[in-house]
Amino acid sequence: MLSNILSQPICVFHVGEFGKIAQDYLINIKSQFFDLTPDMYLLRQKQLEFLIENGQQKSNKTRMDDNCEFFSNYFAGDLDASCLNHLLNELDNKQLSAYKAIKPSRQRSIADFKLFCTPSEIQIERITKSGFQQQHALISSATKQRDWRICERHFTQADDLFVSEGLYHIIRGVANKILKCNPDIMSFDLAVHFTHITSTIDAISSNSPEGIHQDGMDYIVSALVVNRENALGSKSIIYGKDKTTPLLETTLMPGFGILQPDKDTDLWHCVEPIVPENTTVTACRSTIGFDFAISN
Numbered sequence: 519m520l521s522n523i524l525s526q527p528i529c530v531f532h533v534g535e536f537g538k539i540a541q542d543y544l545i546n547i548k549s550q551f552f553d554l555t556p557d558m559y560l561l562r563q564k565q566l567e568f569l570i571e572n573g574q575q576k577s578n579k580t581r582m583d584d585n586c587e588f589f590s591n592y593f594a595g596d597l598d599a600s601c602l603n604h605l606l607n608e609l610d611n612k613q614l615s616a617y618k619a620i621k622p623s624r625q626r627s628i629a630d631f632k633l634f635c636t637p638s639e640i641q642i643e644r645i646t647k648s649g650f651q652q653q654h655a656l657i658s659s660a661t662k663q664r665d666w667r668i669c670e671r672h673f674t675q676a677d678d679l680f681v682s683e684g685l686y687h688i689i690r691g692v693a694n695k696i697l698k699c700n701p702d703i704m705s706f707d708l709a710v711h712f713t714h715i716t717s718t719i720d721a722i723s724s725n726s727p728e729g730i731h732q733d734g735m736d737y738i739v740s741a742l743v744v745n746r747e748n749a750l751g752s753k754s755i756i757y758g759k760d761k762t763t764p765l766l767e768t769t770l771m772p773g774f775g776i777l778q779p780d781k782d783t784d785l786w787h788c789v790e791p792i793v794p795e796n797t798t799v800t801a802c803r804s805t806i807g808f809d810f811a812i813s814n
């Protein structure tokens with residue numbers, strides 16, 4: 519595999535490296551992902567992108583430039599769905615049916631931590647942050663007009679079931695990989711994202727709706743896969759500076775994750791959509807993402 523010849527810190531790892539407790543954690547936690555809270559931000563993003571794309575043909579009213587604040591307020595959840603009525607009235611019946619077919623495709627929760635690193639140990643403290651924001655996130659796609667991730671989002675706090683010793687073993691294991699390359703780091707802010715995405719043959723979804731992107735974090739585990747059911751696809755791709763030449767392509771199976779540096783690097787990444795293998799059944803993929811921000 520190409521990852522074997524790439525130097526650290528781009529690293530495809532298996533959770534077994536962090537001990538049996540980490541491996542058991544993934545197995546024991548996987549059923550909990552089905553009960554995560556729907557990501558209403560992503561639903562609203564898809565609705566707005568549909569209206570921008572389809573409304574533009576009829577009227578300048580839906581142009582992003584003219585509606586920036588209005589769209590941001592709806593995305594943030596500060597306006598209810600009735601605020602879109604004047605835009606929905608511009609759609610023809612076929613478009614309206616397509617709009618109504620947009621359903622939540624991702625469930626998620628978040629847990630935030632402070633990590634304190636010494637040569638002998640890594641202390642982990644769970645903290646509560648008011649919101650999650652990716653001020654330094656970037657997208658490469660010329661077709662996307664806006665990166666919604668720059669807005670502050672308030673995700674459901676992860677249930678204590680997700681935050682157990684097994685997770686701490688994984689956090690320490692990944693942090694140690696980073697510290698091996700960068701031993702001067704003394705502390706991190708860490709956001710851990712628990713996500714579950716679903717696809718049907720009529721509504722294919724991906725965990726990177728923003729396309730090829732950077733998350734704007736110092737180091738990321740873009741995905742540690744917990745579970746895949748009836749899922750084809752979801753190839754993870756890391757690109758170089760030109761955002762088109764793949765440096766690494768891999769389809770992660772449960773237990774595997776990718777660690778890479780992100781912010782201020784020439785690395786860009788995405789994950790392809792999941793597609794149902796049996797087209798009559800929903801496909802799903804559960805992952806844990808880690809955003810490490812150095813906070814020395």
Ligand SMILES: [Fe+2]
Pocket residue numbers: 726731732733740787
């Ligand atoms: Fe990402």
